[in-house]
Amino acid sequence: MDTLSTNMAFGGTQGVYRHASSATGTDMTFSVYIPPHAEGTTLPVVWYLSGLTCTHANVTDKGEYRAACAELGLIFVAPDTSPRGEGVADDPDGAYDFGLGAGFYLDATEPPFAAQYRMASYITAELPALVAAHFPADMARQSIMGHSMGGHGALTLGLTHPDRYRAISAFAPIVAPSQVPWGRKAFGGYLGADPAAWRRHDAVALIEDGARVPALLVDQGDADKFLSEQLRPALLAHACAAAGIDLELRIQPGYDHSYYFISTFMAEHLRWHAARLR
Amino acid sequence: MDTLSTNMAFGGTQGVYRHASSATGTDMTFSVYIPPHAEGTTLPVVWYLSGLTCTHANVTDKGEYRAACAELGLIFVAPDTSPRGEGVADDPDGAYDFGLGAGFYLDATEPPFAAQYRMASYITAELPALVAAHFPADMARQSIMGHSMGGHGALTLGLTHPDRYRAISAFAPIVAPSQVPWGRKAFGGYLGADPAAWRRHDAVALIEDGARVPALLVDQGDADKFLSEQLRPALLAHACAAAGIDLELRIQPGYDHSYYFISTFMAEHLRWHAARLR
Numbered sequence: 001m002d003t004l005s006t007n008m009a010f011g012g013t014q015g016v017y018r019h020a021s022s023a024t025g026t027d028m029t030f031s032v033y034i035p036p037h038a039e040g041t042t043l044p045v046v047w048y049l050s051g052l053t054c055t056h057a058n059v060t061d062k063g064e065y066r067a068a069c070a071e072l073g074l075i076f077v078a079p080d081t082s083p084r085g086e087g088v089a090d091d092p093d094g095a096y097d098f099g100l101g102a103g104f105y106l107d108a109t110e111p112p113f114a115a116q117y118r119m120a121s122y123i124t125a126e127l128p129a130l131v132a133a134h135f136p137a138d139m140a141r142q143s144i145m146g147h148s149m150g151g152h153g154a155l156t157l158g159l160t161h162p163d164r165y166r167a168i169s170a171f172a173p174i175v176a177p178s179q180v181p182w183g184r185k186a187f188g189g190y191l192g193a194d195p196a197a198w199r200r201h202d203a204v205a206l207i208e209d210g211a212r213v214p215a216l217l218v219d220q221g222d223a224d225k226f227l228s229e230q231l232r233p234a235l236l237a238h239a240c241a242a243a244g245i246d247l248e249l250r251i252q253p254g255y256d257h258s259y260y261f262i263s264t265f266m267a268e269h270l271r272w273h274a275a276r277l278r
Numbered sequence: 279m280d281t282l283s284t285n286m287a288f289g290g291t292q293g294v295y296r297h298a299s300s301a302t303g304t305d306m307t308f309s310v311y312i313p314p315h316a317e318g319t320t321l322p323v324v325w326y327l328s329g330l331t332c333t334h335a336n337v338t339d340k341g342e343y344r345a346a347c348a349e350l351g352l353i354f355v356a357p358d359t360s361p362r363g364e365g366v367a368d369d370p371d372g373a374y375d376f377g378l379g380a381g382f383y384l385d386a387t388e389p390p391f392a393a394q395y396r397m398a399s400y401i402t403a404e405l406p407a408l409v410a411a412h413f414p415a416d417m418a419r420q421s422i423m424g425h426s427m428g429g430h431g432a433l434t435l436g437l438t439h440p441d442r443y444r445a446i447s448a449f450a451p452i453v454a455p456s457q458v459p460w461g462r463k464a465f466g467g468y469l470g471a472d473p474a475a476w477r478r479h480d481a482v483a484l485i486e487d488g489a490r491v492p493a494l495l496v497d498q499g500d501a502d503k504f505l506s507e508q509l510r511p512a513l514l515a516h517a518c519a520a521a522g523i524d525l526e527l528r529i530q531p532g533y534d535h536s537y538y539f540i541s542t543f544m545a546e547h548l549r550w551h552a553a554r555l556r
């Protein structure tokens with residue numbers, strides 16, 4: 001693992017790191033914030049999954065999570081959103097919503113993506129092992145959050161690993177990718193044409209098929225231009241109500257899809273996670 | 279004035295605006311954060327001046343000021359650091375520390391810079407009038423802060439307008455530009471070879487020559503790579519001690535010159551300003 005940068009912030013250390021990933025067969029870059037802590041102690045880990053087009057850098061620059069993580073004693077890990085580099089398969093038209101920057105946090109089964117688009121394995125197996133080896137992380141206390149495509153990732157990985165992640169939350173998540181254009185395009189390309197294979201990667205379908213977690217927190221701006229076509233939080237609300245999952249869905253008046261929205265509610269999400277990571 | 283973007287954040291509005299500046303003869307872009315407030319009320323204005331290479335965007339993205347401004351009821355204005363555009367004179371070698379992105383918050387007197395590098399007039403006259411006309415600003419309550427070259431700007435404009443700015447603070451400021459390489463290059467180019475003309479644009483020289491303000495707050499990281507050659511806060515400490523100016527100079531162990539440093543202490547600076555703007 002190579003250290004690309006470290007900077008002191010809010011009494012802790014914001015680092016950016018690169019490593020050769022066996023899951024993706026590429027170099028992968030990620031950021032880790034380590035809050036101030038007593039020597040020898042270990043700290044809970046919050047995973048933050050980013051949205052379409054993002055790298056680790058967007059939330060690292062604009063997420064405004066460090067003050068709350070320093071106060072609450074949380075490690076904050078921000079991975080990339082896809083494999084990258086020469087020779088990595090991409091959208092044939094270079095579109096922003098598939099291929100590079102758009103891995104959708106699943107292991108692809110379709111060529112030419114299956115070889116390298118293995119973001120589920122990367123996020124749930126390879127990167128946790130690396131974090132456990134290099135940082136003062138208590139891997140018995142993990143939680144997961146994300147934005148948009150990363151909200152989809154947090155919900156689906158959280159629902160499929162209920163013993164791993166003690167808290168799951170999202171900002172403006174894609175809750176039912178099988179039912180919306182972004183998801184249908186991505187799942188068709190990564191998983192093939194048969195929607196039956198999509199259900200294990202769709203939060204609403206997972207809940208319909210029996211996945212259970214105690215609670216979810218979701219913030220959604222009502223001025224988000226993707227709200228009605230791509231995000232559709234009512235589908236999650238309906239599924240959670242039917243399944244008895246305690247969903248706190250907060251529709252935030254006036255907020256859009258940007259990091260101005262995310263940063264506004266970041267500290268509240270981190271407090272919600274910290275309460276469940278104690 | 280054109281509105282380039284507005285986004286809701288922390289209950290208020292982060293905007294980015296562009297206008298044709300008569301001071302610089304160019305289009306100028308700046309950002310303004312308006313915190314939540316009761317209709318019809320006006321709010322104090324904090325000016326933030328950025329460092330070398332920056333535009334309004336750096337602090338707007340990474341400064342983490344909105345939460346504190348929302349809580350304290352402060353308008354936060356972030357101007358650009360120089361005129362920009364086709365035909366604007368620049369460093370002959372395109373260096374980062376002179377010309378574009380490096381206006382040093384003064385009105386140049388030397389050709390070819392004198393025509394457009396009029397950042398002092400822009401920051402203290404033209405832009406305040408625009409802000410007063412378009413936003414719910416109480417122009418009787420202004421304060422100023424900045425980083426590095428912008429810390430120099432905050433100190434020098436603050437010291438030369440003691441009745442205007444009720445609070446003055448800086449992150450890692452250039453305190454004595456006449457005595458350090460960045461400042462000597464810039465002042466030579468903008469003001470000419472005679473150092474006598476530089477003193478009105480040098481915080482330490484201004485204090486030596488009689489400028490007075492009640493108090494200054496300065497944070498400086500001790501891992502800042504520019505500390506000993508370019509910044510030299512001891513020169514400011516010495517001048518303030520001799521002049522009876524209440525300087526709170528805080529050397530912050532482990533912090534560097536980046537926005538990770540600035541964002542860590544931003545809320546404390548804003549609280550210090552708010553106490554003096556009441």
